[in-house]
Every structure is written in C-alpha cells, then in structure tokens.
Amino acid sequence: MNKYVKMLGCVLSVLLLVGLLAACGGGDQQTTSENNSNDSENTEAPAEESKKPSYTFRLAETHAPDYPTTLGDIKFAELVKEKSDGRIQIDVFPSAQLGEEKAVVEQVQLGAIEFTRVSSGILAGFNKDFGVFSLPYIFESQEHMWNYLNGENGQSLLSSLEDSKMKGLAYMDPGSRSFYTKELVTGLEDLKGKKIRVIQNEVNVEIMDALGINATPMAYGEVYSSLQTGVIDGAENNYPSYYSSKHYEVAPYYLVDRHQRVPEVLLVSTVTWNKLDEEDRAIIQEAAQEAIDYQINEWNRYEKESEEKVREAGSTITEVDDIKPWQEAVEPVIEKYRADYGEVLDAIEAAK
Numbered sequence: 001m002n003k004y005v006k007m008l009g010c011v012l013s014v015l016l017l018v019g020l021l022a023a024c025g026g027g028d029q030q031t032t033s034e035n036n037s038n039d040s041e042n043t044e045a046p047a048e049e050s051k052k053p054s055y056t057f058r059l060a061e062t063h064a065p066d067y068p069t070t071l072g073d074i075k076f077a078e079l080v081k082e083k084s085d086g087r088i089q090i091d092v093f094p095s096a097q098l099g100e101e102k103a104v105v106e107q108v109q110l111g112a113i114e115f116t117r118v119s120s121g122i123l124a125g126f127n128k129d130f131g132v133f134s135l136p137y138i139f140e141s142q143e144h145m146w147n148y149l150n151g152e153n154g155q156s157l158l159s160s161l162e163d164s165k166m167k168g169l170a171y172m173d174p175g176s177r178s179f180y181t182k183e184l185v186t187g188l189e190d191l192k193g194k195k196i197r198v199i200q201n202e203v204n205v206e207i208m209d210a211l212g213i214n215a216t217p218m219a220y221g222e223v224y225s226s227l228q229t230g231v232i233d234g235a236e237n238n239y240p241s242y243y244s245s246k247h248y249e250v251a252p253y254y255l256v257d258r259h260q261r262v263p264e265v266l267l268v269s270t271v272t273w274n275k276l277d278e279e280d281r282a283i284i285q286e287a288a289q290e291a292i293d294y295q296i297n298e299w300n301r302y303e304k305e306s307e308e309k310v311r312e313a314g315s316t317i318t319e320v321d322d323i324k325p326w327q328e329a330v331e332p333v334i335e336k337y338r339a340d341y342g343e344v345l346d347a348i349e350a351a352k
Ligand code: GTR
Pocket: 062, 069, 101, 118, 119, 121, 122, 174, 198, 199, 219, 220, 236, 237, 238, 241, 264
C-alpha cells in the first residue's frame, strides 16, 4: 500500500513540475490572442485575426521622459499599438534604465532589447557608414539635413544598418552640437588643449585633434560627474541635452559653433524583425514614419525652451561670429574621410 502511495506521490510531483515549467514559458514575450482570451478586445476580434500573435517589446532611450526623442518614441509606440489593435505593445524605458547607448546597441544586436533610439554618433562604432554624420559643418541647417535624410541616399544609408544586425526605421531630429565648458571660452584659441568629452567614435577624436582639443570619449551618463570633479573641462552637445542633463549647472559657458548635426536613429533588432510577418512589419514601419513630424515639432519647441532655461539659469552664451577658421582647421579630416564617404558627402552637398 505504502509503495502505491509513494508512486502516486511521485507521479503528482512530476505533473506539478511539468505544469510549473509550462507556466514559466521560458521568458518568450510572444503570446497568442487565444492566451489573452480574458481581454475583451481580443474576444470580439474575428476568428482569423484572433490567431495573430501579440507581442510586448522594449524600447531603450537614454534621455528623460519629457525629452523630444523620448516623446517621439512614445508617439511611435502609441501608433504601433493603435494600428495593431493593441496586439503589439512597445514599452519605452527612458533615462538609460536599460543601460548606456553603446551597451544597449550590443543588446539590440543580440535581440535581447528589441528597439532603441540612438545617436548615429554611437552607431558609427558599429557601422562605419554612420561615421559620416560625425564630420563637422557638413549640414548648413536643419532644413538641409532633412532634405538629405529624406532623400534616396539618406534612406539607403538607413538600410545599411541591416549589415550590423539592426534595421533602421527612421531618423529623428538631433539639433546642432556646440561646446560648453567650466571656464569661460569665447573662441577656438580658448578651447585649445582643453579636455572635451565626445561621443565614443574615431571620427570625433580626429576632429578634436584637428581643432587642437584634447578629445575624451566617454558615455553620456558619466559626463555630469566628470565635469563636476574636473576629469574633463567641458563637453559638446545641443541645447536640449545641455539643459536636460543639467550639465549647464557645472559648465555654464556655451560656445555656439554648431559643429555637428548627428541624426538620431530609431531602430529595431533584426532578430525581432525577422520574427514578424509582412503586415506587422508594415505597421511598425508606418508608425515610425508617422511619428517623425511630431518629433520634429517637439524638438523645435524644446530647443527654444531649453535655450531660454539655461539663459535664465545664468549660462553665458557666446555665438562664434567667424566660423571659417574652424572649418579650415577640420578640412584635412573631411578630406581624409572623402575616400570612405565621398558618395554620401556629394549627396549631402547636393541636398543644400
Ligand atoms: C545627445 C544624443 C544622445 C547621446 C548624447 C551624447 O544629443 O541625443 O543620444 O548620444 O547626445 O552626447 O552621448
């Protein structure tokens, strides 16, 4: 008798274990609508549609929740949800909650993080083609940049990310980058020999060398404390980042030379992309495209607002009145890279 009770106990334990393992589901985030049959939206869907899988994805963003790229990400996620009748949910994680940009891109390549919005300055470390956007003074204005990005060459550059296990969905507006320092600088001469933090890529280091600046590549999240402790003398970025990161508190001198416009890129892992069917891909692609006008408007609004805010907080803003000597100093770097980026540089020139 005891033997049978023991055996029954064993069988029940095995069944319980199998049940538990099934419930854990190995962490796969894909669920079918049938599994979600408690969801009233899904129960009313026609039989054919209810067979389509549901997904929950993550989108990594380095900036704060109210920053214009984050607002663009959120708009994108809302549009995807709407167009897929709630089947595809994209949760936006702002403020570098999922890590600094370089580490996030590595995770995206593996498919561990599905979406991100990242600077093409970072992408240059993963895909050489994107280094072109770190070359200085190549775009005259916001309009010039968008003419190029929306054109054939700009769009085909976005597709080239697929060689690096990422699918570029759309560009976002990055504004223009200028220098800021702990001590007053009013021109190029004052910047010479200063330690200035840059985004981690080779082109940035060469540009700073050409300007006589001591380039210090480091992750964005480390800049505030490095300024505070004097590890660096300054950094460079657009008004929104200068304001939102609070760097203006520790580096109150902003020297406007607008040396770069480094497009932001919204992208998805090809691991994720390859799992999706044509219809879901079209939904994601359309949503990305539609979110951009909104992002540009938010960018323009926040850019003005952040300039006002840093002025109010006491930052000293100096406009460079003659940019020619700066452009001449970096010309050899641009010439050197013409061998790699000649076609793109011509297309950028033609988009003026
Ligand atoms: C910002 C950009 C971020 C990040 C940062 C940086 O303008 O939006 O993605 O790259 O610059 O300087 O690291």
